[in-house]
Amino acid sequence: MRILVVEDDAMLLDGLKVGLGIHGFTVDAVASCGDARAALATAEFDALVLDLMLPDGSGLDILRELRRRQDATPVLLLTAKDTVADRIGGLDSGADDYLGKPFDLDEVAARLRAISRRAAGRATPTMSWNGIELDPGRRTVEIDGNPVGLSRREFSILEALMRHPGAVLSKDQLADRLYGWEEDVESNAVEVHVHHLRVKIGRDAIETVRGLGYRLRSA
Amino acid sequence: MSSIRTRLFIILIAATTCIWLFATAWIYLDTKRQLQHVLDTRLMEAARMVGSLVTSGEIALSARAGEAPASIPLPEPTHVGYERQLSCQIWSFDGRLIGRSSGAPEAALSNESSGFSEQEVGGEPWRVYAVADREKGIRVLVGDRLGLRDRLVTDLVRGLVLPAIVVVPLLAFLIWASVGSGLRPLRRLTQGLKARGPEDLSPVSVGSPPSEIRPVVDALNGLFGKVAAAREHERSFTAFAAHELRTPLAGLRTQVQVALAARDSETREGAMRQTLVAVDRTSRLVRQLLAMSELDAVPDEGEPQDIAVGRAIEDIAASLRASHTDVAVEIDPALHRTTIRMNRELFHLAVRNLHENAVQHSPAGGRVRWFLDGSASPPVIAVEDEGPGIPEDEIGQVTDRFFRGRHRSAVGSGLGLAIVDAALRRAKASFALRNRQDRSGVRAGFAMGSVGAYSETGSARIAPSANN
Incomplete structure (x- = not known):
């Protein structure tokens, strides 16, 4: 955020x-x-x-x-x-x-x-999508009840995607969520974090929309 | 009695009663004398009249002894209560009563042969006038009762006193009421003042007060105005102070929470360092608030004394050096030959805050210079920094409390220059602040006495010491 x-x-x-x-x-x-x-x-x-x-x-x-x-x-x-x-x-x-x-x-x-x-129009503090449960307050992620350890950046990317489930977020939009101005952003930083994220929560969880960006796989 | 109304009432009633009594006594005595005179004249005239009537033979007298005395007609009295005022007797020289008016006593009214006399006849005092007619050998006595005369006077005085007895209470009521209505604005004022709460400092209104009370009302309203202004000043100061303390406290709290929550030692150390700075800054703010309220509260700041300017600035700069190691401080040697006659506390407050201000706005490696501007008269003690200066439109505001301009320092409170200004004002010194002409930065100077652009205020003079 x-x-x-x-x-x-x-x-x-x-x-x-x-x-x-x-x-x-x-x-x-x-x-x-x-x-x-x-x-x-x-x-x-x-x-x-x-x-x-x-x-x-x-x-x-x-x-x-x-x-x-x-x-x-x-x-x-x-x-x-x-x-x-x-x-x-x-x-x-x-x-x-x-x-x-x-x-x-x-x-x-x-x-x-x-x-x-x-x-965002949500009433519950946690967000869930396809068995992924994300708690922004406690900063925890669970998949089918099993806790998954994510880095800060990985968590932020997942949070951004879950905030707008189904919507495509560009690499720039994701980078915006991840970094303030003062931070230097490597050109492939977002790709690297998405890669790590896929390893932890499952390859298919995040789809790459060519030329546009990423989105969560629909149910 | 301390009530104006009662006092006025008593004085007026007593005075009225005294005047009335005095007048009554006067009238009584005067009337009595006049009446005496008039009635005596009447006695005399009546006696002469009877004498002449007898002489002209219009009154027949009983000439022989043993005969009943002739009756002398006298006018019938018309006023009830004053019947038989006059009595007349005619006596022969050989002691026979030869004529008398009806109702006149039989005993001789007087033994005098002529003139006035007073005598008791039949248990009553009479006043009698006697006239003798030697040709006819008779003596005419005309008299009236003194009691009757007294009754006349008494009746007259009663006529004066009775209305007074009725009028005095009426007068008393009128005095009481009019004094009361005259004092009503005062009573309204009292009630209005009694009824108001401690917070109510609005002007008193008494309608249209009489001219005697107007000065009191005006003075009261003036006082209320002053108290309200002082109260407002205090309140805004307290509100500002509380407000100004909240932000550094929030910063402090946040930094401590960061230190507690930090997972790496670098973040933690950074937060601890920031906490330290925040504590310093907050304590400085508190110190300045105290200085400010002391400047406000203490009415008399004590005797001025000669202060060695250079030495004093050096001490102050040294005490503040620890927090600003990257700013060079230079003190003009001429200042070491200078003394200023000023209250030490005020001097200290002014110099300390000027110095802090200069150092805070200096960039790293900057230079703060204290010097004596001898070209001005009296000479000006000035300090220059190499900071960003003050935007021209803000120069007039920087001495306002809690004003923090666009070129604020990170640790400023907005109080420093306000304290300088207040302290120098109290010391009756002049103070001027302007941007440097030669480069960016601020030049602040103060002097005792009046000089050119420096506003005129005091009487004491700064004087370079003769030797050294």
Whole structure:
């Protein structure tokens, strides 16, 4: 899951980037409204973590612009202003959730999973497809009840594919989910990870659609 | 009695009663004297009249002894209660009563041969006028009862006092009511003030207060305004402070959680290092908040003293060196020959925060330079950094509390320059901040006294010491 964190405090931004990375998110971190707009224009994110008070404007502006464009990317507001009025204002501006500072890192991760789950229209926390059971919270994968150990990247690819079962995801789209900007991506990195994934969950589980990308084999 | 109303009431009623009593006494005495005079004149006239009537023979007198005295007609009294005011007797020189008016006593009214006299007749005091006619050999006595005279005066005074007895309570009621209505705005003011809660600092409204109470209302409203402003300032400061503390605390918590959750030692160490920085930063923020609230709270900052500027800056820079090893700090030797007369605490606060600010915005390998600008008068103690400078449109705002501009440092709180500004203001020193002309960076300077572009404030002077 690739998320964008917009927070002007360098220390907190670094903590969120590293911490949410540990939780399995691919995190892009920016510190201003301008950078956030640039990031949103160039990449697709599964969720947004947004601070309200930024040096060049309010996070609410970003949020409103997003919603005006009919962009339904789930947004978690993270802010020091957490009076009831602030919460109501934030949620009514189109936010999906609201957390006051200081917060618990695990809770941020859980809420991000929850709002993206809801955005995808799923009610259950786990995803299943053809006997494959994926739990984004506990970061576990089971095939017919047997646990399978996946690396972080492998897990992310499987998660991305299971999020849109049957849909074709291009190598670039998958790479986007796997890597933030600052990471160097080998040209065949996605292929390598898909290869490893197939070894672990079964050759036929992932189909290659020539010239387009990958998708989960239909039942 | 401390109530204005009661006091006014008592004074007014007592004064009214006194004036009335005095007037009554005056009228009583004066009337009595006048009445005496009028009635005496009447006695005299009546006596002469009777005498002349006897002389002209219009009154027949009993000439012989043993005959009953002739009756002298006197006008019948018209007023009830004052019957038989006058009595008349005519006596022969040989002591015979030869004529008297009806109702006049038989005993002689007076023994005097002529003039006024007072005498007890039949148990009653009389005032009598006697006139003698030597030709006819008679004496005419005309008298009236003194009791009657007194009754006249008493009746007159009663006529004065009775209405007073009725009017005084009425007057009392009027005074009480009008003083009460005059003081009503004051009472409304009191009730309004009593009824308000501790949070209510809105201006008092008493409708249209009388001119005596208006200054009180105005003064109260002025005070309320000031208290409300101070309260608002405090509240916004507290809210800001709480808000500003939350972000570093969130950063701290997140970094600690990262350290706990990290699977590799590199991530863990990185998080621990960040935690350390976050703790330093948070404690700096707390220190600055305390400094700020102290600057706000302490009304008097004590005596100014001579401070060796170079030495003081050196000490402050040395105490802060540990956190910024990659920034070179240079102190102009001229500063070592300079003293400034200023409160030490305020000087320390200003220099420390200026220095921190300069160092924080310096790039690695940058240089922070403290120097004395002797071209200005009085000379300016200034510091220059090689940081990104301040966007021109933000220069006016950087001394606002918690303002953090676009070129913020990672560890800034938005309080440093606000503290510098507040401390120098308290020390009555001038403070100026501008971007460097020669390169990017900020030049901040302060001086005691007024100089060119530096705003005028204080009276003390910075003075380079004579020797050394």
